[in-house]
Amino acid sequence: MNVLASAYANRSLALADLGRLDESLDDATKAIELEPTDVNVLPRAYAVRALAQAALGRDAEAEADLAEAIELGLMETCDFGT
Numbered sequence: 107m108n109v110l111a112s113a114y115a116n117r118s119l120a121l122a123d124l125g126r127l128d129e130s131l132d133d134a135t136k137a138i139e140l141e142p143t144d145v146n147v148l149p150r151a152y153a154v155r156a157l158a159q160a161a162l163g164r165d166a167e168a169e170a171d172l173a174e175a176i177e178l179g180l181m182e183t184c185d186f187g188t
Contacts, residue, residue, distance in 0.1 A: 108140055108141040108144060108147065110140055111136075111137045111138075111140035111141035111144060111147045111151075112137070112141075112146070112147050114133045114134070114136045114137035114140065114151070115133070115134065115137040115147050115150045115151040115154065117133050118130045118131075118133035118134040118137060118151065118154045118155070118158070119150075119154045121133060122154055122157050122158050122161070127158045127161050127162050128158075128162075130154065130155075130157075130158040131155060131158040131159065131162070134151045134152070134154045134155035134158065135151075135155060137150075137151035138151045138152065138155070145178060145179055148174075148175075148178045149175045149176075149178040149179050149180035150175075150180075152171045152172070152174045152175035152178065152180070153171070153172065153175040153180055155171045156168045156169075156171035156172040156175060159171055
């Protein structure tokens with residue numbers, strides 16, 4: 107796993123939580139660019155990017171990113187408290 111890509115994905119989520127959506131979007135995109143094949147980083151990065159896209163009113167982009175996250179195994183790699 108690319109540690110830097112993972113850090114960008116994690117920071118992207120933190121920035122989204124703070125309402126800093128443009129920065130969150132940038133970090134999620136950077137995580138995807140740094141590690142385009144990592145099944146641990148990609149689902150998370152695409153999911154957070156979808157969240158930021160949706161909050162910014164970019165529904166088509168959000169839907170595409172969420173679909174990509176799910177296809178890459180989001181449901182298998184994330185713990186949803188179950």
